[in-house]
Amino acid sequence: MKVVLQNLTKKFPGRNKKSRDEVTAVDHFNFEIPNGKLIGLLGPSGCGKSTALNLLCGLLKPTEGRIFFGEDDVTNLPAENRGVGMVFQNYALYPHLTVLQNITFPLENLKGEAKLTKEEMQRKAYEVAKLVQIEELMERKPSELSGGQQQRVAIARALVKMPRILLMDEPLSNLDARLRLQTREEIRRIQRETKITTIFVTHDQEEAMSISDMIVVMKDGAIQQIGKPQQVYDDPVNLFVAKFLGTPPINVFRGRVQSGQLYIGQEAVLNLQNVPDQELHVGIRPEGFVLQTDGPLSCKLDEVEVMGRDITVVSRHEESENTDIRSIISAENAADVAGDTVRFALKPAKVLLFHKETQERIYFETI
Amino acid sequence: MDKKNLKGWLYLLPAILFLGLFMVYPLIDVFIYSFEEGYNSASQTYYGVGLYNYSYVLHDPYFLQAVKNTFILVIFTVPISTGIALLISVGLSSIKKLKELFQTIYFLPYVTNTLAVGLVFMILFKKTPYTDGLVNLVINWFGGNSVDFIDGPYWAKMFVLCFYTVWVVLPFKILILTSALASVKQDYYNAAQVDGTSKWRIFTRITLPMISPMLFYLIITGFIGAFKAYSDAVALFGTNLNTAEMNTIVGYIYDMLYGNSGGYPSYASAAAIILFTIVLTITCINLLVSKKHVHYE
Numbered sequence: 001m002k003v004v005l006q007n008l009t010k011k012f013p014g015r016n017k018k019s020r021d022e023v024t025a026v027d028h029f030n031f032e033i034p035n036g037k038l039i040g041l042l043g044p045s046g047c048g049k050s051t052a053l054n055l056l057c058g059l060l061k062p063t064e065g066r067i068f069f070g071e072d073d074v075t076n077l078p079a080e081n082r083g084v085g086m087v088f089q090n091y092a093l094y095p096h097l098t099v100l101q102n103i104t105f106p107l108e109n110l111k112g113e114a115k116l117t118k119e120e121m122q123r124k125a126y127e128v129a130k131l132v133q134i135e136e137l138m139e140r141k142p143s144e145l146s147g148g149q150q151q152r153v154a155i156a157r158a159l160v161k162m163p164r165i166l167l168m169d170e171p172l173s174n175l176d177a178r179l180r181l182q183t184r185e186e187i188r189r190i191q192r193e194t195k196i197t198t199i200f201v202t203h204d205q206e207e208a209m210s211i212s213d214m215i216v217v218m219k220d221g222a223i224q225q226i227g228k229p230q231q232v233y234d235d236p237v238n239l240f241v242a243k244f245l246g247t248p249p250i251n252v253f254r255g256r257v258q259s260g261q262l263y264i265g266q267e268a269v270l271n272l273q274n275v276p277d278q279e280l281h282v283g284i285r286p287e288g289f290v291l292q293t294d295g296p297l298s299c300k301l302d303e304v305e306v307m308g309r310d311i312t313v314v315s316r317h318e319e320s321e322n323t324d325i326r327s328i329i330s331a332e333n334a335a336d337v338a339g340d341t342v343r344f345a346l347k348p349a350k351v352l353l354f355h356k357e358t359q360e361r362i363y364f365e366t367i
Numbered sequence: 368m369d370k371k372n373l374k375g376w377l378y379l380l381p382a383i384l385f386l387g388l389f390m391v392y393p394l395i396d397v398f399i400y401s402f403e404e405g406y407n408s409a410s411q412t413y414y415g416v417g418l419y420n421y422s423y424v425l426h427d428p429y430f431l432q433a434v435k436n437t438f439i440l441v442i443f444t445v446p447i448s449t450g451i452a453l454l455i456s457v458g459l460s461s462i463k464k465l466k467e468l469f470q471t472i473y474f475l476p477y478v479t480n481t482l483a484v485g486l487v488f489m490i491l492f493k494k495t496p497y498t499d500g501l502v503n504l505v506i507n508w509f510g511g512n513s514v515d516f517i518d519g520p521y522w523a524k525m526f527v528l529c530f531y532t533v534w535v536v537l538p539f540k541i542l543i544l545t546s547a548l549a550s551v552k553q554d555y556y557n558a559a560q561v562d563g564t565s566k567w568r569i570f571t572r573i574t575l576p577m578i579s580p581m582l583f584y585l586i587i588t589g590f591i592g593a594f595k596a597y598s599d600a601v602a603l604f605g606t607n608l609n610t611a612e613m614n615t616i617v618g619y620i621y622d623m624l625y626g627n628s629g630g631y632p633s634y635a636s637a638a639a640i641i642l643f644t645i646v647l648t649i650t651c652i653n654l655l656v657s658k659k660h661v662h663y664e
Contacts, residue, residue, distance in 0.1 A: 057561050058561070059557055059560065059561070078560075079557075079560045079561050079563075080560055080561070080562075080563035080564065080565075081563065082561075083563075084561060085561070086557075086558065086561045088554050088557065088558055090554060092552070092554035092555055092557065092558040094555060094558075094572075094573060094576075095577075095662070096576040096577065096579075096662035105559075105562060105564075105572075106562035106563065106564075108568075109562055109563045109564050109565070109568065110563075157558075157562075161562070161563075
């Protein structure tokens with residue numbers, strides 16, 4: 001089922017005593033989610049991503065705009081008639097029901113022709129339990145399950161009625177680091193097997209990048225960029241998106257362009273074309289640095305972190321906006337690092353320029 | 368016994384001491400009195416030991432009347448008051464505007480004195496040579512005949528007593544249930560709503576089980592409270608309850624001790640033990656039933 005959002009807006013009345021202004025949590029969303037894809041809604045906390053999810057599932061009514069599931073306009077349809085499955089951040093499993101009862105709960109709500117017999121419900125529940133691998137836990141109560149198991153039950157409960165779309169609110173935030181890695185692969189697998197259009201919300205860019213077919217980066221209720229994870233990473237439209245994606249984060253310098261040369265401090269680091277003279281932000285991805293004894297960019301060396309496969313060179317520069325500069329260099333070149341100063345050459349494709357005021361991307365060509 | 372254990376017992380000691388002295392010892396004493404025939408508290412003497420006290424009490428028409436009254440009171444007021452309290456609490460938790468105001472209004476009877484409320488009920492229900500009372504006015508309005516609720520037929524008096532009891536116990540139950548309802552997380556309701564659950568099913572399958580421990584607490588204390596009712600009847604019908612046919616078991620015990628026909632601590636003790644047995648049995652039944660229906664997290 002494809003999902004189309006048109007001009008979707010949600011405003012909340014101001015609660016602040018000082019200003020009664022409305023708060024816009026979701027600001028004119030326009031995008032189309034193709035059928036059967038896994039979409040990550042990504043942004044810092046408070047950017048409106050959970051509100052967007054609640055609008056999709058119908059728990060909130062939009063102030064403006066429309067939502068379509070396939071060709072159906074569901075904007076005014078209440079949550080119970082939308083046929084969405086939702087996995088809540090803290091799972092919201094009914095504590096007084098067993099796992100089996102939790103999973104069959106949505107099926108018992110079906111009315112009319114869709115009504116199922118007890119055997120059919122059980123069969124469906126076991127089918128979906130098998131998919132998320134919890135068949136041997138069916139008689140337990142939620143309090144007797146681990147976090148990861150509860151998560152699976154929540155997914156099973158959301159999937160059992162074969163929803164048109166599946167929504168997940170921070171599905172991994174309550175799990176420990178190891179389980180998180182495992183569960184996100186699991187979510188990917190389940191989504192691939194069921195082919196249900198899935199939208200999940202997260203503030204963890206790594207999580208979103210690793211499993212999504214498409215990510216939507218949000219800030220202050222507005223969409224910043226939509227695209228495939230790699231594409232958004234390589235080609236961010238503004239400084240916010242560039243900073244938000246990637247670990248370690250992008251290194252940002254104060255720089256300027258002067259007659260076809262990009263300067264960081266007094267050093268001309270790159271030749272470029274088509275960029276008028278101006279001051280700007282220079283973003284360099286950690287993998288964009290090349291160790292080179294006569295490289296144009298010189299930094300004060302802090303330390304070298306050896307990770308085995310590659311090394312991280314931590315250094316400082318006066319014009320850097322981050323406190324330290326992290327560059328990832330393949331381990332073979334580690335021997336080159338010595339002394340107080342380290343010199344880098346830059347890979348042009350990993351250098352991103354942003355306007356000083358608007359922070360929008362400035363595109364350039366190298367000679 | 369290790370040191371930690373000792374410390375625990377030390378902390379418990381004052382409570383155990385006082386409870387033992389003022390609760391357990393008297394209870395045992397009452398139990399003993401109930402078998403001592405013709406016990407005289409002034410001279411501390413008795414004629415013999417046996418079951419005569421029980422036999423006397425169980426054959427006393429006043430006691431049987433009191434048992435009947437108490438049971439009627441319990442059977443009607445506990446379910447009705449709990450049901451109404453649940454209804455009002457659900458209503459209260461689903462409104463937003465003026466919620467605090469209504470909560471305060473519903474809680475007012477709780478902080479009002481029982482006897483004062485009784486007085487108001489007298490004014491509402493009592494028939495005097497000058498006026499038939501407010502309730503009769505309403506009955507007349509609908510074309511009915513005046514009923515004397517305070518000195519009239521048994522069913523009318525019983526109705527007033529039940530009405531009054533429900534009214535008095537309601538606020539506390541509403542208070543408890545409103546806070547129980549507020550403690551149910553919104554997420555459960557959201558999850559149920561997304562899954563297309565009807566309002567009624569949400570109430571029976573989610574809300575009720577979630578607040579069942581509190582509901583159960585109210586039912587148990589409600590039963591015990593109703594079995595021990597006395598002041599309510601006094602507030603409405605005065606101290607001469609036997610003549611009014613409105614006595615309760617506790618009222619009977621009081622009368623046996625201090626009333627006009629009083630001075631029989633043996634009979635009073637026997638009646639008290641019978642009441643104790645009844646309450647204990649009912650509470651045990653309650654506990655057994657609750658095992659199946661109450662969900663503790």
